[in-house]
Amino acid sequence: MISQINGAPEKVYALAFGAHPDDVELSCGATLLKIIDEGNDVAVCDLTKGEMGTYGSAETRKAEADKATRIMGYRFRVTLDLGDSKLFYTEENLAEIIRVIRHFKPDVVFANATDERHPDHMKASKLVSDAVYYAGLQQLRSDLAGVRQEPHRPRHLLHYIQFKHLEPDIIVDVSDTFVKSKKGVLAFESQFYREDRADEQKTLIKRKEFLTALEARSRYFGEQIGVMYGEGFLCPSKIAVHSFKTSFPGMNT
Numbered sequence: 001m002i003s004q005i006n007g008a009p010e011k012v013y014a015l016a017f018g019a020h021p022d023d024v025e026l027s028c029g030a031t032l033l034k035i036i037d038e039g040n041d042v043a044v045c046d047l048t049k050g051e052m053g054t055y056g057s058a059e060t061r062k063a064e065a066d067k068a069t070r071i072m073g074y075r076f077r078v079t080l081d082l083g084d085s086k087l088f089y090t091e092e093n094l095a096e097i098i099r100v101i102r103h104f105k106p107d108v109v110f111a112n113a114t115d116e117r118h119p120d121h122m123k124a125s126k127l128v129s130d131a132v133y134y135a136g137l138q139q140l141r142s143d144l145a146g147v148r149q150e151p152h153r154p155r156h157l158l159h160y161i162q163f164k165h166l167e168p169d170i171i172v173d174v175s176d177t178f179v180k181s182k183k184g185v186l187a188f189e190s191q192f193y194r195e196d197r198a199d200e201q202k203t204l205i206k207r208k209e210f211l212t213a214l215e216a217r218s219r220y221f222g223e224q225i226g227v228m229y230g231e232g233f234l235c236p237s238k239i240a241v242h243s244f245k246t247s248f249p250g251m252n253t
């Protein structure tokens with residue numbers, strides 16, 4: 001991680017973690033684009049290289065992640081090597097995630113959901129949510145490239161919804177960014193259906209219907225808040241209302 005993080009910004013507004021390259025794009029890409037459109041920096045951290053996927057080597061998935069990063073406009077993407085399908089809850093893995101959080105000092109962290117189909121997603125969820133807390137402890141020491149890191153606790157943690165249907169606590173209106181976010185998803189082309197490779201063995205996400213289902217989920221969440229597209233999130237903490245009318249706008253505002 002240390003060599004990879006050279007040149008990375010030392011502060012971003014939002015940091016999105018995923019167990020595998022493409023988790024973030026599949027689940028909260030349109031929200032990240034909205035954050036960028038509002039003038040704030042986003043960084044992404046993949047916890048593994050995705051080397052156990054049915055399709056695409058670690059090298060292929062790295063090239064695809066780089067392409068997605070360019071399309072989406074993230075400030076930085078770091079891909080850790082904590083072990084696809086070996087993403088265990090260890091002190092070392094927790095320490096690596098704490099180092100990433102303390103480096104980027106995000107205000108908002110996105111993570112996998114606590115209840116998911118892929119076991120790595122649930123392990124990533126627990127590792128990241130615990131790291132968000134521990135990163136703020138004064139007495140917990142961490143170093144990056146031999147330099148002592150300062151404690152940092154992000155203000156907000158949001159879990160994105162990927163496979164299982166979970167009841168969101170909030171829904172973000174992504175009507176303006178959803179179409180572009182699909183280009184970020186399709187950057188991971190080894191993972192999805194292609195007409196010219198229609199004879200490949202079908203994984204769950206390699207079926208032709210999968211991309212339609214992604215759009216249907218976004219339409220469904222959008223419908224819940226009266227807009228075209230939405231992305232849903234679970235929030236472990238209560239959401240504060242600071243400006244009442246910003247949170248509860250009138251018809252013409």
Ligand SMILES: [Zn+2]
Pocket residue numbers: 019020023118121
């Ligand atoms: Zn995944």
